[in-house]
Amino acid sequence: MARDTPQTHDEILAAAARRFAVTGYRGTSLQDIAREVGCSKATVLYHFAGKEALLAELLGKPLEVLRQLDERLAPVGGAEAQRVGAEGFVDLAVRFRREIALLRGEFPELLAQPAFAHVQQITERLIDAVSGHTGRLEDRITAMVLLAGISEACAEFVDVPEDELRPALLAVARRVLAPLDPTVNH
Amino acid sequence: MARDTPQTHDEILAAAARRFAVTGYRGTSLQDIAREVGCSKATVLYHFAGKEALLAELLGKPLEVLRQLDERLAPVGGAEAQRVGAEGFVDLAVRFRREIALLRGEFPELLAQPAFAHVQQITERLIDAVSGHTGRLEDRITAMVLLAGISEACAEFVDVPEDELRPALLAVARRVLAPLDPTVNH
DNA sequence: TCAGGGGCTGACCGATCGGTCAGAATGATC
C-alpha cells in the first residue's frame, strides 16, 4: 500500500526538514517531528528506521547532486575547474537551501559518521577545484570563504526567490575568482 | 581566593572552549568537559552557575569586541562603512576563531534567547554596513556571503597562523567589495 | 463472516542530560 498512502511518510519527511532547518538535527527530537505532523513518535519510527535514517533520506537528493558535481569536476582543471565548481555549487546550494542549512551547523559530528565519510572527501575536492588546484593556502582560504559563504547565504535567504538569489551569488563568485584567473592580471 | 587559585576555573573554561568548538554547544555535555579537565561534573557546576553561564563567559570578550565594532561603524557610511565593517570583522573573526565557530552552528536557537538578542541587531547592522547601506537585496546577499564565509573559514582554518589567515581574508574582502565601490567601474 | 495484514499507538525501556545536595578533604586563622 506504499503507493496508495504515502501521505504520512512524506508528511513526516517534510516536518523533519522544517524542524531540522530551524532547530538543527540534534536540537530536534522525534517528539517534535511527531507533534508537527500530528502523529505519535512511534509512528515516526514505524515509517523510518531511526532518526539517522530520516536524515539520510532527507539528504539523499542533495548529496547525489553533489556527487554528480564531483564527477563533472574530475576531468577539468585550472580556471575551468574554478568556474564549474563555483557555478555548480551555487546551483546546488540554491536548489537545496534547506538541506544545506541542515548540514551546515552539524558538519563536524555528522560528517564524522561513516555513512557520510565520502561527503568530506568530495567537499575537499570541491575546495581544491574552486581554489584552482594551486595547492596554495591562500587560495584554499579564498575557496573556503566563497563556498561557505554561499551555503550560509542560501540558508539565511531561504525565502528569497531563486531568480534573485542565484544571480547575486554568481556575481560574488565571479568577483572572488576573477583575480585568481591566470589569464587576467589585476 | 579567586585570585590565588583560578586554575580550575580557567581550565574548565579552556576545556569547554575546546569541546564546544569540536562538538558544538548542544553536542557537548558537562560530563565531557569535566572529563577533559580531569574533575567531576559537580566541580564544573561549582565554578559556573550552569552550562549557559559557561557559554556566556566564553562569549563575553568576542561579543564585547563586536559591540565596539558596531559603535565604530555607526557614524560612517558608504564605501567607508564597507571597509571598516569588513576589515573589523576579519580582525574579530581571526582573533576569536574558536568562539566564532561556536556561535556559528547554534545561531538560530542561541540568538533566540533574550541574553543574546542584541547580537542579532548588531549582526544586522554589520551586514547593512558591509553591503554599503544601499538596501538592495543583491548587496545584502553579497555582504552575507562575505561575512559568513569569513566566519566559516576562520573556524575551518583554526590552526593556521594569524599572519597567514588575516591577509588572505582581507584580500577576499577587498575583491568582493571593490566592484561595489562607486568610484570603480568594472 | 472472518482471517490477515498494514498503519498506528500507548506504555515502557535504558541511557544520558543539566542540575542539586550533603558532606569529605584541605589549609589558613585564632
Place this chain on the structure above:
DNA sequence: GATCATTCTGACCGATCGGTCAGCCCCTGA
C-alpha cells in the same frame, strides 16, 4: 587543637532522549 571558609566530590534527582513492543483499529479479499 578547634574553627571556619574554600574546593571538590559521589550519589542522586526529574526530565528527556532515541528506540522497542504488544496490541488496537480498520480495510480488504476469500
